[in-house]
Amino acid sequence: MFKSMKFYFHTAKLSRTRQNLFATQVTKHGGQVVSSSELATHIIVEETSDHSSLPVSLWAGDPSVVGTLWLSQCLKSHTVLDQQLYIVNKPVQKRSSVSPDPPFTSKKQAGNTSSDIDIQKYACSQSSSASSDSCNAAVLSQLKRLAETYRARGDQWRAHGYEKAISAIRRHGKEIISYEEVASLEGVGAKMASKVMEVISTGKIRKVQELCETxxxxxxxxxxxxxxxxxxxxxxxxxxxxxxxxxxxxxxxxxxxxxxxxxYYKEFSERMSRSEVEEIGRKVTEVALQVDASLATVLCGSYRRGKVTCGDVDVVVIKPDRLNSKTVLTSILAKLKESGFITDDLVSLEKNGNQRKYLGVCKLPGDNRIHRRLDIFVVPESETACAIMHYTGSALFNRSIRQLAAKRDMHLSEHNLAAGVIRQGSEIQNRGHILLTPTEASIFKHLNLEYRPPEERDH
Missing domain, CATH: 1.10.150.20 (5' to 3' exonuclease, C-terminal subdomain)
Known part of the structure; x- marks a missing residue:
């Protein structure tokens, strides 16, 4: 299958174990593994690595630089797939037009204080309600189609890149009229800026027709x-x-x-009104209180972010720390199934630290009701704020605020916020100490961020 192909595996974020597994399969299927990128016809890089930081020397000699997903899919399908969707483009080297760089100073050495960090670079620092699709509707429509297509094809890296650009353009809030204007936005690189200008000039992106309309x-x-x-x-x-x-x-x-x-494909695809979400939430709350009067519930997800319609229902059940999460969730589910409210299980009682989650299908009683996706998360009272923030989202907001926490030598999860975290690269060496986070506002305060209510987190 790989006859005449010479593979070089770039080590950035690609573990030795995965390299060896890939190398064995490449050799088994007729390919050759080489020790230098200069000898390779194909250079394989990890999908999750920061492609912008790859050395430009990798592209010397014009090899095919592709993500690991391409090789995995080739091996799964037993054929050499078209590389076009998996190509990693040569990073653009940005040069300062002002002055040469000053001598290097490590921010790690100086400490990540507020003055070290440009908070405006992070989506979590800005209100999503200030964002607008109306100013650049055609641009955003085309970029969204590409993001969705890449995600459907498993190219999460490119999908994330388009989503970052979409968020930046929405937050910009003004009609884009020049290349320089869009290229100056955080999260928009030179190639993305060119695509934006292509829409402004022609009304569409050629790549959309080539990639999405097939x-x-x-x-x-x-x-x-x-x-x-x-x-x-x-x-x-x-x-x-x-x-x-x-x-x-x-x-x-x-x-x-x-x-x-x-x-239930068609039913799951149909969005529901806020009133239907509330009705489902009331049913879960009613049963939770029958199980134990000390339980509380919060509707999260897109509903809590203020969306007019929702794709599913996310209910967080908050329990006193003395109660067992598994017992609480099992009891709630038993009653909901007994009444016929829950019709199907998707994921039952998955453990996540001190939390438990259930993913399933429900249906309200009455005529003309359809099946809806229902997620229930049971969390201990001590983890309430971090859990509610996480299950409220959006995904981009969560990713952004976690990145900011890491920049501040902290670690934020759905369980807690820790400070004094020591990392080596992306690996946590010391988990630091857990901070007190009684409210979502306290999380923002620890991160030196202006508080954003849920409706301002819909990035």
């Missing part, structure tokens, strides 16, 4: 939205020749979760 993209989008099927599974189904949901039902051996995902 049968493959349509089918991958369909399949990747089946609950329980990620991009890799969707791609495998496509390679097998499946093109419709009926193909999956008739020709594929589906997991229990995928069977449910196909069965």
């Amino acid at each position: 049968e493959q993209s349509r089918v991958l989008d369909l399949f990747s939205n089946v609950w329980g099927a990620g991009p890799s599974t969707a791609n495998a189904w496509y390679i097998k020749g499946h093109r419709t949901l009926n193909d999956l039902i008739e020709k594929e051996t589906l997991t229990k979760q995928q069977q449910i995902g196909v069965k």
